[in-house]
Amino acid sequence: MMLLILSEEDQRKIRSAKVGLAGLGGVGCPILEVLLRNGVNHLRIAEVDRYESHNYRQLYCMHTTVGASKADVATKHSLEVNPYCQIELFKEGVTHENYLEFCQGLDILCAQADNTSTQLLLEYAASVCRIPVVNGGRAGFPDRHTLAIYVRDYRRDDVKFEIEYSMERRGIQKQLREALKAQIASGRVDPELLKEIDQQNSEFRQETFRRAVLDTPEAISDKDREYLLQVISNNPDKFHKMAVTPQGVMIVGAMAAQHVLDIILGREVNRIAVNIYRGKAYEFSRDHI
Numbered sequence: 001m002m003l004l005i006l007s008e009e010d011q012r013k014i015r016s017a018k019v020g021l022a023g024l025g026g027v028g029c030p031i032l033e034v035l036l037r038n039g040v041n042h043l044r045i046a047e048v049d050r051y052e053s054h055n056y057r058q059l060y061c062m063h064t065t066v067g068a069s070k071a072d073v074a075t076k077h078s079l080e081v082n083p084y085c086q087i088e089l090f091k092e093g094v095t096h097e098n099y100l101e102f103c104q105g106l107d108i109l110c111a112q113a114d115n116t117s118t119q120l121l122l123e124y125a126a127s128v129c130r131i132p133v134v135n136g137g138r139a140g141f142p143d144r145h146t147l148a149i150y151v152r153d154y155r156r157d158d159v160k161f162e163i164e165y166s167m168e169r170r171g172i173q174k175q176l177r178e179a180l181k182a183q184i185a186s187g188r189v190d191p192e193l194l195k196e197i198d199q200q201n202s203e204f205r206q207e208t209f210r211r212a213v214l215d216t217p218e219a220i221s222d223k224d225r226e227y228l229l230q231v232i233s234n235n236p237d238k239f240h241k242m243a244v245t246p247q248g249v250m251i252v253g254a255m256a257a258q259h260v261l262d263i264i265l266g267r268e269v270n271r272i273a274v275n276i277y278r279g280k281a282y283e284f285s286r287d288h289i
Contacts, residue, residue, distance in 0.1 A: 002039065010265050011039055017264045018042040018105060022094050022122055023112030024049075024070045026244060027136050029059035030253025031110050031260070032074060036081045038261055043078070043085065046102055047071040048093030057246045094118050096189040103129045108263055110256060111135045116170055116201040117180075117194035120163065124184055127154045127161035132263050136256035138244070139273040139284060147244070147252040148273035148284045149259050171204025172197055202240070209240040251276060 002011060019040055021032055024047040035043070047070045055061040060073045071091045078085050094102050094113060099121040103109055111122040111133055119135075126133045132153040139148035153159055163184075167177045176197055183189045213228045232239045244252070251274065262269050273284040 006038075013264055014039045014261065015041045017107045018044065019260060019264075020044045020046075020102060020106040020109040021112070022046045022102065022110065022118070023114065024058070024060075024074050025055075025112060025114060026057040026246075026249035027253045027256065028110070028112040029074070030250050031112065031136070031257045032078065033059060033081075034254055034257035035260065036078055036085065038257075039082070041082070041085055044088040044090070044102065044106060045071060045074060046090035046092075046094045047074070048091065057244070057249050059250075094122060096121070096191045096194060099125045100128065103131065106131050108260055109133045110260060112256075115194075115198050116172075117197045120166060120180070120197070121184075121189070121194075123152070123161050123166065124163060126152070130154050134256050134259045134263070136252040139282075145248070145277045146273050146275040146282070147248055147255070149252070149256050149271070151259055151263075151269055151271070153263070167197075170201045171208070172200055176200060205240040248276065 006014070017040060019035060019042065021028055021035075021043060022045075024032065024045065028047075032043070032045075049070050051058070051061045051065045051068055051070055051073065053066055058070075060070070060077055065073050069091065071089050075087050075089065078087055090098065090102055092098070099118075103122065103125040106129065109122065109126050109131055111119055111126070112135055113119050113122060123133060132151065132155060134149060134151050136147065136149045139146040152161070154161070163181060164177060167180070172180075176193065179193055180189070180197065183193065210232060213225060213232065255274075259269055261267075271284045273282045274280070275282075
């Protein structure tokens, strides 16, 4: 049946490509599922967490898998879909010690890490290894419903990882920006510094969300200001996360996987963002997260 969709040469390219997937959360799971069913045979997966009951959005979370390793569940499922699939696991996740190792030898990276610090390390490693990076999520925080795919093709000489820009737009102050840049250059990254970066980014996101609710609530949600203020009041520690819906993560995961396949096959990557609540699609050209 795949010959009705992909030529034998295209299928060969897909089978031979080595894809890295960092993170098996709401978006990472549908990315994996689509790649498997398109014949991707070589996968490197990083995931440290176990399933908890609140992971209901995640494709492989069921009552039978609560408490189980996400990496183990994904591996078992992958081999049931494609018994020829070769999977290399980083069950410790992407860390301050292995981020370069994780990216070495890959043809393309899907970076769906939860933490800002991990995303930064992955982006840097991909730029060093000169591989494309794909990741899916909101088109711009704190827009809750517009979903987009970010692509940076570090195979190109004109695409550089601008770590200063990436950190600054995440609300990371200059002192921490300079410290991380120096540690990356030295090859010794302090995990305590990464925790500080993640905490600062979380505080930045909280304040950004709060201001947006007060100033332009229509940019965030289909809900009214009163509802969003109640969300903030009831969830003071996590209101800024505003999880993407189950249907949203399925859509953005499928879009991200399609971008991966387009890159593998040498196709033009069509950059769009979609808002499923408003029924709109937008041209989307931002290259950096």
